Amino acid sequence: MMGFLQRLGATTLGITERIGRGHLFLLYVLGGFPSLLPRFGLVIKQIYASGVLSLLIIAVSGLFVGMVLALQGYNTLVDFGATESLGVVVALSLVRELGPVMGALLFAGRAGSALTAEIGLMKATEQLSAMEMMAVNPLHRVVAPRLLGGIIAMPLLAAIFSAVGIIGGYLVAVGLLGVDEGAFWSQMQAKVDLFDDVASGVIKSVVFGFVVTWIALFEGYDAVPTSEGVSRATTRTVVHASLAVLGLNFILTALMFGDD
Amino acid sequence: MMQSRSVQIWVGLFVIAGMAALLMLSIKVSNIRAFSNEQGYELNANFENIGGLKVRSPVTMAGVVVGRVSKIGFDSEIYEAVVTLNIDPRYDNLPEDTSASIFTSGLLGEQYIGLEAGGAENYLHDGDRIQLTQSAIVLEKLIGQFLVSQADK
Numbered sequence: 001m002m003g004f005l006q007r008l009g010a011t012t013l014g015i016t017e018r019i020g021r022g023h024l025f026l027l028y029v030l031g032g033f034p035s036l037l038p039r040f041g042l043v044i045k046q047i048y049a050s051g052v053l054s055l056l057i058i059a060v061s062g063l064f065v066g067m068v069l070a071l072q073g074y075n076t077l078v079d080f081g082a083t084e085s086l087g088v089v090v091a092l093s094l095v096r097e098l099g100p101v102m103g104a105l106l107f108a109g110r111a112g113s114a115l116t117a118e119i120g121l122m123k124a125t126e127q128l129s130a131m132e133m134m135a136v137n138p139l140h141r142v143v144a145p146r147l148l149g150g151i152i153a154m155p156l157l158a159a160i161f162s163a164v165g166i167i168g169g170y171l172v173a174v175g176l177l178g179v180d181e182g183a184f185w186s187q188m189q190a191k192v193d194l195f196d197d198v199a200s201g202v203i204k205s206v207v208f209g210f211v212v213t214w215i216a217l218f219e220g221y222d223a224v225p226t227s228e229g230v231s232r233a234t235t236r237t238v239v240h241a242s243l244a245v246l247g248l249n250f251i252l253t254a255l256m257f258g259d260d
Numbered sequence: 261m262m263q264s265r266s267v268q269i270w271v272g273l274f275v276i277a278g279m280a281a282l283l284m285l286s287i288k289v290s291n292i293r294a295f296s297n298e299q300g301y302e303l304n305a306n307f308e309n310i311g312g313l314k315v316r317s318p319v320t321m322a323g324v325v326v327g328r329v330s331k332i333g334f335d336s337e338i339y340e341a342v343v344t345l346n347i348d349p350r351y352d353n354l355p356e357d358t359s360a361s362i363f364t365s366g367l368l369g370e371q372y373i374g375l376e377a378g379g380a381e382n383y384l385h386d387g388d389r390i391q392l393t394q395s396a397i398v399l400e401k402l403i404g405q406f407l408v409s410q411a412d413k
Binding site: 095192 | 263267268269270273274275277278279280281282284285286288289290
């Protein structure tokens, strides 16, 4: 009995401690943001690593998600004779939900895992300690540019995901299923709102980019400095970041679209 | 140096692609209502029943959208709905005896307000009330009336 209590307490304390370490870590990293401005090249390199290199998987996934949405939406709408609304269905679900969420999940898998492995290996091979020896703060020099790069890259990736998805939906709806082209676009324009829908999607993706990159960097920085520890941290990054994105998405959706 | 140059070019392309996607989403996909919103003048109209009318429902005239519903309230003294319409300032010459009716687009579509111009010489101004209104047609009521009229025969 006492053993059970002790284990429960130890687990709770461990989790709380980790959360606390994560937030302190974030605080120190954010402190490094001002010093990034004169050395923006560091951030550009990270936008390349996490943004440009994720471009292919994001664009291809977006295309297919849009095409599948159009196919499935058509099957339902055709019963009601409302196939003209297909554009609205595809655009709203992509811009509001699938663009930011699927984008963030792919981002966590493609860029987040790479960040964790990179930072974790830097720690395991004591590159971070070496930097500290040279009076260079690794949180400012290594981690801060990666966080800022992720925050900048994610909304752009989500926007590309949505745009490519809508084009995919258009190709299937108009080219394959014979939906009227004018109705497809005009219904979409009538129902999708710049602020309520497009801007909300962008805000979501900024939040997701921030959270995914933060979790990835912290897992790497907090990893046990062995090959096993780094591999475990990488797995945790993908799992935790995905769960965080899905949970946060529910909260953000409730906040943004709940009172309609 | 060459390495970082190509990296920078790629990032530049990436940012442009992202911006282009955002631009497409805001221009091609959504309606830019931001700039015309809240600049028009407001008219009030009382309805016995507004059916499924919502804030931001369109207000049309001859089928053209001339404004949006900006507020829906309830007058507890006369038990009627008070609908505030925000009309585009370009259409500032609606006659005083303009009538407002609540229509449904299609059988199951959303509800909107249709305005019909009258013949009066004076125009409606900000804050005026539209006198002639016709409530929404509630399908259940219609079916009820039909059944009652059949029973009488």
